[in-house]
Amino acid sequence: MDCKQTSKELQISSVMMPSHANPSGNVHGGEIMKIMDSAAYATARRYARSNVVTARVDELEFHLPILVGDLVICTAKVVYVGNSSMEIAVTVEVEDLQETNKPQVALSAYFTMVALDRNGKPKNVCPLILTSEADKLAFEEGEARYKEHKAKSKAKKAALFASKH
Secondary structure (H helix, E strand, O other): OOOOOOOOEEEEEEEOOHHHEOOOOEEOHHHHHHHHHHHHHHHHHHHHOOEEEEEEEEEEEEOOOOEOOOEEEEEEEEEEEOOOEEEEEEEEEEEOOOOOOOOEEEEEEEEEEEEEOOOOOEOOOOOOOOOOHHHHHHHHHHHHHHHHHHHHHHHHHHHHHHHHO
């Protein structure tokens, strides 16, 4: 496995059109979630240099509405790497192009992506190189979310097994 540091962040931007919205002009949450998933996918695929799939979405929060005509700026960044999984922090900013206001955070979430080999099996990815204190903190927080999810999953499996016996 060649572990050259690859880019761990990217942005996708798009102006929201009437086809993205309901009759009142509010953009459907699913439209924005699709953009977020696409950004997480592209970031993880570029980092892993292999196909990836979405395994989980955590802490999806809607902070502000997005309207037809708004510019959506979606930023995705690898913040945690396990063996085959990567956690991608995704933030969506919205900018009203008729106003001079700065972009504001409209949504945020963490996407867990899993790298796959040519046979569709999980494959190891390179360790994440942490270059700043912010990177280290984000990694530690991602690791805590990963461990919490594993513990919950293990508890659910144990409860399911106990209920069958």
